[in-house]
Amino acid sequence: MSTYALNFGAGPAKIPQAVLLKAQKEFLNVHGTGMSVMELSHRSKPFGAILEKTKKDLTELMKIPSNYTILFMQGGATTEFASVFYNLVATKQQELKQAGKEGEEIVVDYLVTGAWSSKAAQEAERLIPTVIGNPVRVNRAVNVKQSNGKFGVIPPASEWKLTDAKKHNVAYVYYCDNETVHGVEFQSIPQIDASVPLVTDVSSNFLSRPIDVSKFGIVYGGAQKNLGPAGVTIVVVRNDLLVDLNVGPIRPLMLDFKTAADNDSMYNTPPTFAIYMVGLTLEWLKEQGGLDGIQKANNRKSEKLYKVIDDSKIYTSPVAKDCRSHMNVVFNLTTEELEKEFLKGAEEKNMHQLKGHRSVGGVRASIYNALPEEDLTTPFPYFFSCKRDDF
C-alpha cells in the first residue's frame, strides 16, 4: 500500500499530516524536556503549559465567552450521554428545591435526527430510575425515524414538539449537530426558550465552522474526528450549570462536571497524549485561517461531492438537501453489488474507509477538516465518474 492513504474514515479519522509530523518530531523530546509527552506527569509544569495553551487556543478559535469552562473528559462522547443527563437534572433539581417545587416532574427534550441523538435519548431514558426525588420524562420533540420512516431529514421547527418551559420544568434541550452515521447536519442553531439550556453533540463537526457558544448550555464532542486521536472528549459548559456533586442524582465522580471543573480536568490522570495532539491540531487550525477559513474549505469540498452525486445517475443521496452534512457525505449506488464493486475499486485506488456505517450500508465519505482538498481531486476520475465503465 502507498505510504499515504486517501483516508475517508468516519473516526478515528484523518489527522493533518503537519500535525503528525510535528508530533513525530517532538516524540522523544517534547518542549526540551528530554521526554516524550506520554512520559510527563500530568501535574508537571511542561504538561500544565500544554493544557493551558490548548484551552487558550480553543477559547480563541471558538470565541468561548468567559462564563464557560472547558473540560477534558474521558469515556468517549458516549459517556457524555449520561453526564449531560445527570449534571443537568442535578441543576434542575437544585433550582426546583430553591423555588420550593420539590418533587415536580422534570422533562428533558431530545431532537432525534439520527443514530447518535437516538442513543443519547435512550441513555437518558435508561437512567431515569436512578434519579431520586423527581419523576423525569424524556420527550422526543423530534423523532424523525418514527415520523418519516427513516433518517435523512430535519423537520421544520414549526413541527417540533418542544416542551413548553413556561408550564413544565425542562432541564435541557438536546440535539446532535452532525449525525455521523446518517450524514444529517443542522444548518443553524435550533431556536428554543432562552431559559432552557441547549446541549449539542458536535463530535463529528467540531471546529468545522464558527459556532455561537453563547447560545448553548453545553457544547461537547469527542476528539477522534476533527480534533485528534480517540481518548479525550471536550466539554464546554456554562458555569451556572455546574452544581455540587452532592446535589441531584448520585452519580459517578468521573461523570461530574463540577468535580472536573474544580480540578482543571485533573481530578484523576487525564489522557495527556490525546490532549497534546488536540493542542497541535488547534495550532494547525489557526494556520488554516481559524474556523472561518476551515469552513470555506469544508464548503468547497462538500459542494464538490454533492454536485457529483446530484448530477449522477448512479449515485443517490438519502439526505434532504437542506440538512446535508459537510463532514459525512453519505450516498448509495443503484444496487448493493455496485456498492461492493465501488468500494473494492476505491481500495485499489488508495481510497480507504469509505464503507457506510454497518447499520446503514452504502458509502460514506468523511471529509473532515484534515482531509486536504487535493485528496478529493486526485481520485477525481474515479470518484466523480458517472460512468458505469469506470468501476
Ligand code: PMP
Ligand atoms: N456522537 C457522535 C456524533 C458520534 O459520531 C460518535 C462516534 N462516532 C459518538 C457520539 C460516540 O463517540 P464515542 O465512540 O467516542 O463514545
